[in-house]
Amino acid sequence: MGDKADVWQGTLVLMVLKTLEILGPQHGYGIARRIEQTSGDLLSLNYGTLYPALLKMEQEGSIRSEWGLSENNRKAKIYTLTAAGRRQLKRETMSWEQTTSIVARFFEKTEDPA
Amino acid sequence: MKSLRAWLMRVAGMFSREQRRAGFDLELQNHIELQVEENLRAGMGAFEARRAALMKLGGLEKTRQAYSERGTVPFLETLMQDLRFAGRQLRKNPGFSVLAVLMLMVGVAASTAIFAFVDAALLKPLPYPKPDRLVEVTESVSFMPRANLSYLDYLDWKRMNREFQSMEAFRPTAYLLKTASGTEPVPGEMVSDGFFRTLGVAPLLGRDFYAGEDLPSGPMSVMLSFPAWQKYYGGRKSVVGEAVSLNGIPYTIVGVMPKTFEFAPRNNAEFWTALHATDSCSLRRSCHNLTGIARLNDGVSVATARANIITIAEELEREYPVTNRGQGVSVMSLSEAIVGDIRPILLTLLAGAGLLLLIACVNVSSLLLVRSESRKREIAVRGALGASPWRLKRQFITEGLILALIGSGLGMAVAYGLARVLVQLVSRDMIIHMPYLEGMGLNLRVFGFIMTVFLIAAVLFSLTPMSRLSSVEMREGLTEGARGSSGRGWRRLGANLVILELAVAVVLLVCAGLLGKSFYHLLHVDLNFEPQHLATAMVVLPDAVYAKDAQIVAVRREIVRRVGNLPGVTSASATTVIPTSCNCNTDWIRFVGRPYDGKHIEVNQRDVSAGYFTTLQTKLVRGRFFIEDEDAGKPLVAIINKAFAKKYFGNEDPVGKRMGDTELTPKSIKEIVGVVDDLREASLDAEIVPAVYYPIDQNTDSQFALVVRSKQDVNTLLPVLAPTIHAIDPGVGVVEEETMTQYISDSQSAYLHRSSAWMVTGFAGLALLLSTLGLYGVIAYSVSQREREIGVRMALGAQRSAVYRLILGEAGRLAGWGIAAGVVCSVGAAMLLRSLLFGVQAWDAGTLATVALLLGTSAMFAAYVPARRAASISPQEALRSE
Secondary structure (H helix, E strand, O other): OOOOEEOOOOHHHHHHHHHHHHHOOEEHHHHHHHHHHHOOOOEEOOHHHHHHHHHHHHHHOOEEEEEEEOOOOOEEEEEEEOHHHHHHHHHHHHHHHHHHHHHHHHOOOOOOOO | OHHHHHHHHHHHHOOOHHHHHHHHHHHHHHHHHHHHHHHHHOOOOHHHHHHHHHHHHOOHHHHHHHHHHHHOOHHHHHHHHHHHHHHHHHHHOHHHHHHHHHHHHHHHHHHHHHHHHHHHHHHOOOOOOOHHHEEEEEEEEOOEEEEOEEHHHHHHHHHHOOOEEEEEEEEEEEEEEEEOOEEEEEEEEEEOOOHHHHHOOOOOEEOOOOOOOOOOOOOOEEEEOHHHHHHHHOOOHHHOOOEEEEOOEEEEEEEEOOOOOOOHHHOOOOEEEEOOOOOHHHHOOOOEEEEEEEEEOOOOOHHHHHHHHHHHHHHHHHHOHHHHOOOEEEEEEHHHHHHOOOHHHHHHHHHHHHHHHHHHHHHHHHHHHHHHHHOHHHHHHHHHOOOOHHHHHHHHHHHHHHHHHHHHHHHHHHHHHHHHHHHHHOOHHHHHHOHHHHHOOOOHHHHHHHHHHHHHHHHHHHHHHHOOOOHHHHHHHHHHHHHOOOOHHHHHHHHHHHHHHHHHHHHHHHHHHHHHHHHHHHHOOOOOOOOOOEEEEEEEOOOOOOOOHHHHHHHHHHHHHHHHOOOOEEEEEEEOOOOOOOOOOEEEEEEOOOOOOOOOEEEEEEEEOOOHHHHHOOOEEEEOOOOOOOOOOOOOEEEEEHHHHHHHHOOOOOOOOEEEOOOOOHHHOEEEEEEEOOOOOOOOOOOOOOEEEEEHHHOOOOEEEEEEEEOOOHHHOHHHHHHHHHHHOOOOEEEEEEEHHHHHHHOHHHHHHHHHHHHHHHHHHHHHHHHHHHHHHHHHHHHHHOHHHHHHHHHOOOOHHHHHHHHHHHHHHHHHHHHHHHHHHHHHHHHHHHHHOOOOOOOOHHHHHHHHHHHHHHHHHHHHHHHHHHHOOOHHHHHHOO
16 A cells, blocks of 8 residues: 555546536646646556546547647647536536445444544 | 447547557657656756656556557457458468469359359249149159140049149140231140139239139130230230230230249240130040149148049049050159259259369368468467467468458359359250249348358368467477478378368369260260251141141141242151150050050150151161151051060061051051151150151141251251241241251250250369369478478489479379379269269269379379479578578
8 A cells, every 4th residue: 555545446537527627628737737736646646547538538528629739838739628528527526426425424423544 | 328439439540540649649748848847847857857757657658558549449450450461461472362362262153153053943942832832743654754644634633632722734835826917926825724823823913714714615815924915015004804816716815924923834935824625635534735733731741642643543544444544643842843853963063063162172271271381480479479379360360261251252253243154054945944043143042151151261261270370389480490391290281181182173073074975975866867957947827727637738738848949958847746855745556466455555656747757867767758648538657666666566577567546446547657767756865765657647736847958057047937938828827946956955955964064074174273283282382391301312412303203202192092082982973973974884984094194194293393393402502591
């Protein structure tokens, strides 16, 4: 066990969607940094795994990409949430909240885990 | 939905890989730059900043790999790679690829075309509902297993049988159709009232015959075939109810048959009339002119039905001993009756094509084997570099699939064309009797056949090279190339394949030889007449005009006389049956002054005009020919053939002996006045049976055949026959003008023998070519593998002749075994062919020897080329290449 947790299976997509909703259009590096920062540097994100996930989401139609300029004036691929992506985010947020609330109930009476 | 979309995008992504890769590289680059900048800002050194950025990414290459895998479908992607690689492999060896594809194509094309033929003829059921319930029902006599049925017997069989739902009868005929432009002879068929209902076919237009419409008192009604409806009435719907004049008698059109209706025994009949049994023949139980068909009751077998009819026939024999003694029964399935004759030939052809396909597959396999041997190194290297065994196997499967796919695809295309050609080759006359062939094509069954062949080929072509891919072999592969000795295992397998191939080729060649010899014998069978320069035609007199015997005699004499006077014509004559047609139109006779045992003496009967035998140039053995004016007013006479004289008179002189009908009715007594040579009356491969000839003027019939001999090219005579006869009476029908040689070569027996001989010869020729190529491939490869060994031998002082001996000896051993095995198998195969052989034994030594010699020679020739190459190996170079 390291100090930082790996990104949980299946949550990366949700994080990306949420990040794009909050930040608006963003390039891959920005998304990666944001996820890491948001987690308070508790999550260890292998940046390389982000790109196939972005490609997959693009193939599935939740995000789209276009070429734009990054802050250092380089050509960068900018990802934007699509309407389908927003719907997906809403759905997944609800289901995530439900899941966590269910799981949380199991721990209501117990103390903080070690 | 989402995942489908993603999948489609990934498939599409396979076609834009390069673009995506370039884009991603740019994106990655930007990513790294940003990270490096940030790291620098955090105070790292330049080198450390870049290293940390790459670490955070998890490795450039790995990221690229993961991205690109997500971008496409990896399975398809590797498949594409395999395909591309296979394509490269095939292109790299164009000789091998083209040869392999061509061989498979030849095999597939031949077998598919033949299968389509067999499918059309044997598998396609009769185009009627429940076709397996239909049977042909006829009488049977000693030399005609399926003779005609007499009308009165038909009525009794129909009435007394218990196993048929219905039983019907039909009889071909020709009608003189009165059209606006004159009189035209048309083919017709007389059928009993329930004929179409028994077949299960309903008219397209109008109505079917009603029950009782075929009684002598019934109305004269006719149904049109679809082509006749189109041809004479332009497809007018109002045709039903109209009148039509056939033989000068008015008939009413009651219906039109559908376009799809076919009736193989007489598919060209245009006018279908109800059978009015008013002719003199139908009133006599001894006169046989019908064929019966019946529909079996459900659950009744053909054998049961036959047994039932046999009982009835026996009953009738007791009741009518004079007419029915010795009258047997034939009941067989209708499909058997229709295609029975051609079945053995088709099965032979199918077997031949199958063997050719086998040779082709064996050949391609042995080529693949040779190649996999020389690719051992490549495979071993790929294996050593980390390709999994499955990946390597997949490569072979892909290559096998490609080969099989291209080969069978091309084969299918060629087969399609070939099948069309085959149908074209079948003469019009034959198609009338085999209408089912016209519908031949690439239907589902044929397609299934091709798919089966394709799958077998694909499996074979992938397994063969794979069998060389055991892990041990692979390990050897890396080291072996240097040593250059070919595996013994391979040599044994390759050698066995060559032996198999040669054996199959021998079988095909022997069968082709035997069939060819049969055909030769058939065409050179003794006809006992001179067929060159003879023309024949059928003449039909309108019954209504020529009602009296004297009128028929007069007009026939006039026709014969006028035709005989045409320029170039040396003689003209008339007969009731053209020679080489059939053992049919028989008569029952009994000799005056001999004890009668009640057995019928059944002989071929022909009524001929006085000049008939001289026109045909058939030799007179004893006595005299008929003379002019030998008509009903003169004493009745007969001429018999040699077979007749030998069978019934032995050494006695038959001239002057008398005979009559089975009851020796005084007006039937005839005197034998002459004996002629055994003029061939039946098909070329049939036995010569006793025949009797009567003067045609003593026995009148409104249909007869003209036989005309010309000094000139007989083809120029054909077009003038009809005009000459129409000058006498335009109402007389003239049909089937043909030369005698054409008639003989178009006959079914000649046709079947010729076509099977040609086709099997074609297969055999291809087999010879393929097996020679196969032998060449194996020997050439074995030489290339033994170059070093041969070099050493030569360095040690072996002469060139010794090298030749070595290589040719090996080839000779293989060829010897192959040919020996083939000879044994072909005698067996020829035994199965026996029914198709004519005048030649299954173990014809000449054919066997010729084939062995031919194949031996070509095998040696195939081995000579690589042997010469081996002998020209320079020892120094062979050793240096170490």
